[in-house]
Amino acid sequence: MNTLTPEDKKRLHGAIKELSDSMTRVDAEKDLQRDIIQTTFETLGVDKKKIRKLANIYHKQNAVEVRTEAEDVFELYEEIFQNDEA
Numbered sequence: 001m002n003t004l005t006p007e008d009k010k011r012l013h014g015a016i017k018e019l020s021d022s023m024t025r026v027d028a029e030k031d032l033q034r035d036i037i038q039t040t041f042e043t044l045g046v047d048k049k050k051i052r053k054l055a056n057i058y059h060k061q062n063a064v065e066v067r068t069e070a071e072d073v074f075e076l077y078e079e080i081f082q083n084d085e086a
Contacts, residue, residue, distance in 0.1 A: 033055075037051050037052065
């Protein structure tokens with residue numbers, strides 16, 4: 001293993017602490033997101049999976065891309081399995 005100087009150890013300690021603090025904030029945000037999804041599901045009856053997808057599309061502002069990808073997949077599915085449906 002690398003030999004760390006006392007200054008390196010101090011920097012590493014600070015970096016690890018900062019990462020841990022960030023992870024704590026991320027965990028709190030994930031808890032908040034789960035709570036929002038659960039509350040929305042309970043009050044409006046919208047499927048949780050759809051809420052997550054809608055939020056992701058809204059956040060990334062990529063509705064056109066998501067729609068195009070879904071249409072491409074559906075078209076390919078129809079090409080591959082069109083004769084299976086009887």
